[in-house]
Amino acid sequence: MSMAVVGLIAGMALGFAGYFGGFGAFLLVAALGAIGWVAGRFLDGDLDAGEFFRGRDGGRRGPR
Template sequence: MSLAVIGMIAGMALGFAGYFGGFGAFLLVAALGAIGFVVGRFLEGDLDVGDFFHTRDHRRR
């Protein structure tokens, strides 16, 4: 599935949540989508847990 199709589906889900559930539902769907994206990247191996815990000095190297 292409990124454009995934983006369209995510946009439609956010639109429906905003229309039927209000702004709170919109934020909830957006937050859960972001969490799902990070977990998916982690499970695919594109992301390492240690990437979130590096110090500022470590990033500059």
């Protein structure tokens, strides 16, 4: 499935949630979609959990 189709489906889901459920439902669907996207990338191996916990210096501590 192409990324354009995935984006279309996500946009339609957010649109339906916003129309029928209000702004709170829109935010809930958007947040759950983001969590699902991160979990999917993690399970595919495209994302390393350590990337969230390392600082900008790449995990090095102390003077260079």
